[in-house]
Every structure is written in C-alpha cells, then in structure tokens.
Amino acid sequence: MADMDEQRGPARGPTGRWRHGRPPRGWRPGPPPWSRWAEEHEGPFEDDGDGGTRHRRPRWPWRSTVLLTAFVLIGSHVADHAQEGQRVALDPFGRVLLLVAGAMLLWRRRHPVHVVYGTVAAVLLYAGAGYPYGPVFLTVVVACFGAVVSGHRHATWAAMGVFWAGHLLIAHVLYRWLPPSGDHAASWNQEIVIATWVVALLAVSELARIRREHWVRERAERVRAARRRADEERLRIARDLHDVLAHSISVINVQAGVGLALLDSDPEQARTALATIKAKSKEALGEVRQVLDTLRAPGTAPRAPAPGLDRLPELVEQAASAGLTVTVEGEPPPLPPGADLAAFRIVQEALTNVVRHSGSREARVRVGQGGGRLRLCVDDDGPATGADAGGGGTGLAGMRERAAALGGTIEAGPRPDGGFRVVAELPLEVEEDR
Template sequence: MEEQRVPEAGPPYWWRSGPPWWRQENAGRWPWRSTLLVTVLVFAGSHFAAEEQAGERAGLDVLARVLLLVAGLLLLWRRRYPVAVAFGTAVAALLYLGAGYPYGPVFLTVAIACFAAIVAGHRRAAWAAMGALWAGHVLVAHWLYQWLPPDGDSAAPWGQEGVIAAWVVAVGALSELARARREQWRRERAERAQAARRRADEERLRIARELHDVLAHSISVINVQAGVGLALLDSDPEQARTALTTIKAQSKEALGEVRQVLGTLRAPGDAPRAPAPGLDRLSELVDQAARAGLTVEVRGAPPALPPGTDLAAFRIVQEALTNVVRHSGSRHARVRLDKGDGNLRIGVDDDGPATGADAGGSGNGLAGMRERAAALGGTIEAGPRADGGFRVLAVLPLTAKEDDR
C-alpha cells in the first residue's frame, strides 16, 4: 500500500527527508554535472587569481592546468571511492601550491572531497587528508619555499596558517553536521516505511478477519441447510424448499458483506457505502442460527456502543454462534449482554458435547476474536465448561480507543 505524502505545517519536505539527489539510493550514480561545474569554477577562479597575484606567484602553465584538471575530475569518483578521492585532491592541491602557483579555488576540490568522505562515514580519513594538506602547507610555506618556485619568495606569515586551520575546522564541522543530518533523514525514512508496512499489515489482517467472520458464519449456515435440504428433498419437499430459501438469503447477505469488505481495497480511505454491522442486528444472527437448527436465547438488551466496539461485539457473537453450529452437538445456546463498570461483557454458552476434533478453539475464529478484543483493550476467554459444553466470555471497554481506519 503506497504511502501518500500529505502536506504538513513546518519545515519543507526536503528538509525533513533530504534532497532527492543526496539520498542513499543515489550514492552509486556518477556526479557528472556537479563535477563539471566545480572543475569549470576552479579553472576560472585560478585564472582570475593568477592575474591578481601576478609577480608574486608563478603563472599558470601546462603542469598547473593538469593539476587543476586532476583535482577537479577526481570528484567524479567521490561517491564510489571517497577516501581515495579525499587524499588524491589533497595531494593535487599540495603539489599545486608547492610548485608556487597562485592561491585560489583549488582548495574547493579538497573541501568537497572531504565533505563527501565524512558524510559517507569515513571521518578519520577525511580529517587526516585535511590535516595532511595543512601540515604540507606549513612545511612548504615556512621551510621548503627556499628551494621551490617562485624565486625570491619569502616565508608566509603565520597568521595565514591560522586562517587555513580555521578553514579546515569549518569544512570538517559542516561535514559532520551534514553527516548527522543525513543519518537522521535515513532513520526517519526507515521509520516512515516501517510505519507504512505496519499499517498495510494491520489493514490486511483486518480484512482477512472480516472475510473469515463473514464467510465462516454464512458457509456454516449454508452447509447445515444444504444437508437438511438433501435429507428432506424426497420425504418433505416443502421443508427442503425452506432450506434452499435460507441458503439463497444467506448467500446473498454474505456476498453483500464480502463486497463491502473488498470495496475498501479498491477505494482505500473512502467512507463505506453501507454501515458496519453491530449488535442492533443481533436478532438477525438469532434468526440465521434458528434456520441452521440452533435455538438462541438472548439475555440483556443490546446497548448503544461506539462503532468499532459495536462491530467487534457483533463479530464475536457471530463467530461464537458459528462455532456452536459447527463444533457442538447442542442445539441450544445462550447469549448474555451485561453493561457495567465501563465494560460490556458478552457471554455465549452451549451445553455441548463437542462433535469435532478441532472443537477446542485453536482455529482462526477464536484467534480473530482475541485480536478484535485486544485491539480495543479488551479480553477474550474461551474454553470448555466444567459441567460440559463450551463458553466464550468477552470483556470490551466502552471507552476503547479505536483505530483510525
């Protein structure tokens, strides 16, 4: 069941879920456009820096352009090999500076590479690459400058090293913040996907439970009436006709309820076309049981209940009477409805004896009743009575918190 995005107040969707181009599923794609853009910016910025620093630093030659191109194109592999790209761009930038070329946006390639490495989880490698670049710059600017171009260059001021160190720390801190935010986005997406799967599973379980309760009851009545019709077809055609009429009415009602349940699959979220059954239809259950040869005595009037509790109470009584028809030799059952202390107590008893090997209540019917009661905060007790027969006792809170379905 596909999760539909609903507009919410607050931060925009990309801030809560992350920009699409940065998600984990895009990690294996080649970042062609961003790499090309950064490479162009590095070349353009370096040419501008060369003009501004003419006479102070060496001019851009073929080696300088090759180093700038290598540093830029290495970013193409930053998602697949983040550690190698981080160190590769740092080495290219250090060779560029060591050759005396102008200061410029070559540092941008190192920043992007280390950013990608930290976000990918390679934090130590990224910090090591930036630390190595800073240490190499200190070595070049304060010692090796005597033997490196341009000629006549002097040692760089130590304040410049502080600026570079601050730049390294700022890039690392921003990368760590982005990594933490990406992990949060990943967890939130996983939680939303899990919640969507859980809602889908709950909806499938609800529909399966409804179908079971409808079909089990109706087919049990149809089975009994079919047996009666076959037995009396020759000796009492009128009684056989009555049985067939019951089968027709019961099958029509079952088809209608099945269509209603399946309609929620075709149009999820729409209001049901027909109201859900409740205890106001208890007399129909009694009549259906009577047509199946079971006499039902009802004690207590059906109270007014919330829709979810009313449906659960109806299905519990329906399933309990179905089990009497299918598994009990008794042709008499009692239904008790007691409302008090904030609870509705439903009791269904028969005098037995059991007629089937599965009469102990281990099938899907009792499991469905327990699930319905548990969903409302109630309980179900079912089992043989000490004096014979079988008893189902349900306790449903009248103030149960119902699911938003």
C-alpha cells in the first residue's frame, strides 16, 4: 500500500491541505506543463554546477516518429487513390521518399538543422516527381517546429525559404519537363496560400521558442535562488553552532580548569565546578539539538523560542561561572525576532571572546538606541592573551554576517587605552524575509 501511495503522489486531506500540516519528506512540487514538454523535447535537465541548468542528451523520439511516418504513408496511399489520373501513381521510389522523410524525424532532437533540410529536400523531390499531394508536408512542419524551438532559427528560416523557392520553381518553371505530362502551372493564389502557411508555421515556432527560453531562464533563476537559500541556511546553522558551542565550551573549559586545580584542596568548590559543567553541557546539547532539528525537518516551527536580549541575565550568570564579571547598562527595546536573536548572539560571542582571549575578568555591556537603530557595546580592559588574541577565528566574521544580513554594522578592535571593544548597530525594524 505504501508503494501504491508513493506512485499516486502525496496524500492530501479533503480540503486540499496536507494531512499532517506539511508535505512528506522528500516531496517536491512537479514541473509545470510547459517544462514537461521541454523535457520531452530536449531531454531532462540537470544542474550545471554554476547555478544554471543544462540538458542531458535528448531521448530518441521513437514513438512519435513511428506514428507520424505511418500516418504519412497511409494518408499518401489514400491521396493516391483520390488523385488517380491527376498525379503520378505511387511506386516503390515514392514510398521510399515518404519513408525517408518520416524516418529522418527520428534525429530531429539531436540534429535539427540537418533534419529540416533533409525533409525539405525529400518533400521537394517527392513533389517534383509528380506524386500525389498529401500529408508528406507534415514532416516539414514537424522538422521546422523542432529546429526553431531548439534555437536554430536562422538556419530554419533559410530552409523554409528554400522550400518555398523550390516549390515555386517546380510549379511555375520545371513543371513542363516534370511528370505528370500535360500538367499546368499552379495558380498564384495557391502560392500565396503556401507562403502564408510557411509564415504562420514560422510564427508559431518562434512563439514556442520564446516561451521555452523564458521557462528555461525562470528555471535557472529558481535553481540559483534555491542554491542561495541553501547557502544562507548553511551559514546560519554554522553561525548558530559556532555561537552555542564556542560559548558553552569556553565556560566548560574554565570550570574544568577550576575543578582540576581545586580537586584536592577544595573538593566542595570542585564539585560546584563540575555541576556547572554538567548544567552547561546539557544546555549546549539542547541548543545544538534545536539547531539540528531544522536540518531534519526544514520549515517546521522550532520547539523552543529563539533566544533574545531578554536572556541577558543568563549570559551574565554564565559569564560569572567562567570567572568573568559582567556589568549591563541600559534596557533592551522591543525587537523583531531576527534582530533579537542576532543581538543576543553578538553579545554572547563578544563575551565568549573576552573569556577566551582577554586577561581581564571584567566586561561591560551597554545597550542603547537612537535614530531607529539598536546600539550594543561590549568592552573589556584587556590585556589580550594567547596567540589568537583579538579573535582570529570565525567569531567576528559570524557577528559581521549576522549584522549585515539585517542591514546593520559591526566594529571590533583594540581600544587606544588598551582592552578590546565590539560595537554593533542593528535596525530596530527589520524585514524578516530579507
């Protein structure tokens, strides 16, 4: 039953909505009808590795070619009986010409220009031999349409010009020496009808070509947009994981050092450090699990609210457990969820850098607003410690990416009087789908 359901497609409820609130994992919307025609005509699409698409090798159109060739042969046989005495009766050579004109269409997707010229030559030879008029002209129609839609417009226009000029030559000049004997020149009204037919065929083919090229551009843009969204999502997840793990592991590292140093002299303090490590690791695992849940079920709502500046006291408490005293000045204003999360992560990363790279055990966080922008300032008095002091990793880059995604800025660097300062400015009103 499950296999049958997968073949029929994803299950929906009576109202047309997904039964479980979202499509099944792995489901993707099908292509529009025009894309199905393009794939039938040109072969399936594949990613070209540069954000665009390319065609795989086209399929052989066996079914349509066999049906069309059979129709041409049968229709020409009927026309032979209807025009008996007016045109030359079909003989083996005439049937070979019909078969060749139809069979060449098998290559119309791989060699469209050769096919359109080949069908034009076969049909002109057929008409010059005096055989009955019939559906053989349909082979030229199909070849012309396929060649124009595949992008060979100028070559196809030239081929149709040759076709019309050849018909004029046969019908008004060479008819005296060609079978059937006693034939008369065609009327110019008939030539006008044929010219109109050729122009209409080219116009319809051009319209189909324009629509197909428009669809190909749209599809390539959708592929590039999907790739950009995937890249942005990967960056977002990488930033979240970095912020969570860097902060938590920094606290754990400090507490582990305290525990080891006091394990013999002050077992109770060592116990407290171990308890802090346990609590912090549990919290980090929860946040990592929340981030990874977005990978397993993209588009689903998170189970816990995203952190914001209302959790500044928690950051202060966590920093205190790592031996860093943090003073907070100012009250955070109401922020959109995206800006609130970015502000929280920026402060978290700045305090993590103080713990990891600064010899100072004090830091100051100032929160202010003005001109429609939130201003965050994180200071420490230094001095810098360690080979990568000043933040040589990805922390500062992640902060800048978060701020830039919201239209904000980050300035980070040593202060003239020593220490390090991080200043972030974020807009108070943010377009969440930016």
